[in-house]
């Protein structure tokens with residue numbers, strides 16, 4: 001279903017809060033470039049996340065760690081230019097906010113000024129409290145991210161479900177409340193038990209967006225390349241594939257190659 005231009009109203013953090021208050025689920029997808037962002041914004045997505053998953057999906061890295069602030073700004077500015085309705089959130093990449101709150105603020109300011117983002121997202125709870133507060137003090141909206149936080153993959157050692165044990169679940173709930181108290185406008189919960197995600201979403205007033213966190217949260221986020229079936233190797237249980245673009249693209253390219261080799265392209269109508 002695509003949305004009519006006349007129905008388009010710019011999404012703000014305030015509107016996302018209202019959506020939670022009235023029980024309307026929030027839709028969020030990642031995008032990293034102008035063309036894709038234009039399509040999903042036109043389809044009516046509420047939030048576009050320029051995720052540091054660009055490191056995996058766009059650059060082919062094994063983890064999110066190598067992507068730089070300059071690269072995130074490049075992806076962010078490409079997306080922002082395409083968007084007329086969605087709220088655009090850009091990830092602060094690994095190494096751009098952990099050193100000090102001053103560094104975090106400088107990184108967030110660069111994302112807002114140079115990419116034109118509407119908000120930033122960063123990973124972690126009490127460990128990044130000072131950075132979150134400093135960024136918020138500058139008037140920059142912050143989205144939190146708890147549970148599986150891929151920037152800490154070498155600490156976790158695996159991408160399996162987080163917070164299954166009570167101690168980690170308790171810390172996650174405390175961190176969620178802390179991020180809300182600091183002033184974050186929303187929180188992403190990645191790959192945690194659905195029961196815990198429901199508890200967090202129930203305890204918080206701000207919207208909680210899940211990925212692999214079950215249905216009882218205020219919205220869902222997926223990586224676009226995964227849900228469109230472009231990336232075929234990634235098959236976690238939480239992923240629903242809405243298209244098989246890998247097959248569609250492979251067929252289209254195969255047909256093009258055949259036509260070129262057969263001198264069937266271009267035709268008379270396709271030349272000047």
Ligand code: KIV
Nearest residue numbers: 030051052053188221
């Ligand atoms: O970088 C990303 O794509 C993310 C989502 C998985 C939430 O952080």
